[in-house]
Amino acid sequence: MSGKSIKKLIVAGIAVLLLIGIVALCSVQVPTGYTAIVTTFGKVEDKSLEAGFHMKSPFQKIILMDNREQKTAFKTEAFSSDIQQVDIVGSVNYAINKSTARNLFREVGTDYFNKLVYPRMLENTKAVFSKYTAENLVSAREQLSVQIRENLSSEMDRYGITIISISIENIDFTDAFTDAVEAKQVAAQRKLQAEIEQEQKTMEAQQAAQRQTIEAEAKAKVIRIDADAAAYSTKIKAEAEAEANKKIAESLTEEFIRYTEIQQWSGELPEFVSGGAAEALPVLNLTPGRTDTEAKTDTAD
Numbered sequence: 029m030s031g032k033s034i035k036k037l038i039v040a041g042i043a044v045l046l047l048i049g050i051v052a053l054c055s056v057q058v059p060t061g062y063t064a065i066v067t068t069f070g071k072v073e074d075k076s077l078e079a080g081f082h083m084k085s086p087f088q089k090i091i092l093m094d095n096r097e098q099k100t101a102f103k104t105e106a107f108s109s110d111i112q113q114v115d116i117v118g119s120v121n122y123a124i125n126k127s128t129a130r131n132l133f134r135e136v137g138t139d140y141f142n143k144l145v146y147p148r149m150l151e152n153t154k155a156v157f158s159k160y161t162a163e164n165l166v167s168a169r170e171q172l173s174v175q176i177r178e179n180l181s182s183e184m185d186r187y188g189i190t191i192i193s194i195s196i197e198n199i200d201f202t203d204a205f206t207d208a209v210e211a212k213q214v215a216a217q218r219k220l221q222a223e224i225e226q227e228q229k230t231m232e233a234q235q236a237a238q239r240q241t242i243e244a245e246a247k248a249k250v251i252r253i254d255a256d257a258a259a260y261s262t263k264i265k266a267e268a269e270a271e272a273n274k275k276i277a278e279s280l281t282e283e284f285i286r287y288t289e290i291q292q293w294s295g296e297l298p299e300f301v302s303g304g305a306a307e308a309l310p311v312l313n314l315t316p317g318r319t320d321t322e323a324k325t326d327t328a329d
Contacts, residue, residue, distance in 0.1 A: 056082050056090045063129040065091040076130045091138065093129040097192060098122055100141060106154040112162035112205050117198040118173075120149055120180075120191065128188025136187065145180075145189060152179040162205060169196050 056077065058064040064077035067089045077090070084090065101119045108114060122145060124132055136144055156175045160168055177194040184191055 054083055054086050056084055058082065058090075058092070061094065061096040062092045063095055063126045065093060065130055065133045067091065072130060072134045074130075076126075078126075091133060093124060093133060093138070095124055095126050095129065098141075100146075102146065102149065104150050104153060106157035108160055108162040108165060109158055110161045113202055114157060114162065114165060115198075115200040116153060116157070116196065117200075118153070118194065118196045120145070120195075121193045122184075123190050123192060125188040125190065132188050140187070140189070144187060145184065145191075148183055149176070149180050149194070152176050152183075155179070162201060165199055169199065172196050 056064060058077050058079045058081075060079045062079060064082070066073040066075060066077060066084065068085065068087060073088070099119055099121045101117070103118075104116050106114050106116055122141075124140070132140055153176050156172055156179065157165065160172070165172070173194045173196050176196075177191050180194065181191040
């Protein structure tokens with residue numbers, strides 16, 4: 029190979045390298061989920077690049093802004109409304125809008141989380157925690173997360189940052205407060221147990237009194253039933269006797285009475301007691317079993 033051919037090959041290689049270099053300087057590949065901010069000598073251009081292959085000036089610089097949902101953990105301290113120190117562990121999920129990514133970069137830069145989101149999140153967390161007593165914080169964990177997110181979202185919306193969620197993952201108190209809470213719970217459980225036992229005793233006493241009342245009422249009812257039965261029996265008996273007497277009275281005709289007198293006559297003729305001959309009246313001795321001598325004696329007397 030002649031010297032001229034070698035020189036031509038060298039020139040061609042250099043040209044290819046230069047072309048590759050120029051293409052590299054004048055093109056950019058934006059990955060999916062990102063927005064590319066274009067700057068020229070540090071000045072932010074009015075346009076941003078979406079995902080894909082783009083050409084640019086070799087004097088322009090590309091800054092990638094992540095539009096995907098991101099999650100960052102945090103730790104902080106706060107005080108409850110009753111001045112109890114609380115150690116908090118949580119996390120925040122957030123994302124930046126594509127349409128406002130350029131303005132966010134212009135105003136804050138790429139470190140927008142540490143400069144903007146993180147400090148405002150800590151302030152809102154402490155503010156929300158200060159509204160609750162230490163005793164109520166644990167049970168209100170979900171409510172705390174919602175309030176912090178709402179407060180932080182209202183501040184981040186103007187920057188095009190969407191706060192997707194705030195999660196309060198752990199709330200830890202001082203040992204002294206934890207011991208006090210445990211002692212209070214033990215006391216409450218003992219009080220509850222005592223109240224249950226007292227209610228049990230009261231219920232048993234009430235049931236015993238109720239049983240005695242039922243027994244007394246049953247006995248009184250039996251006595252009333254017996255008395256009513258006796259009175260009813262006496263009434264029936266009296267009514268029967270009255271009915272019998274009525275029937276006997278109705279059967280005592282004058283003929284029956286004369287018949288009875290005749291049946292009781294001893295067979296002796298009657299004697300006369302007289303104050304004079306014209307007024308002589310016969311006396312019939314109807315007493316059964318009396319002799320004439322006894323009758324005469326009675327007459328003499």
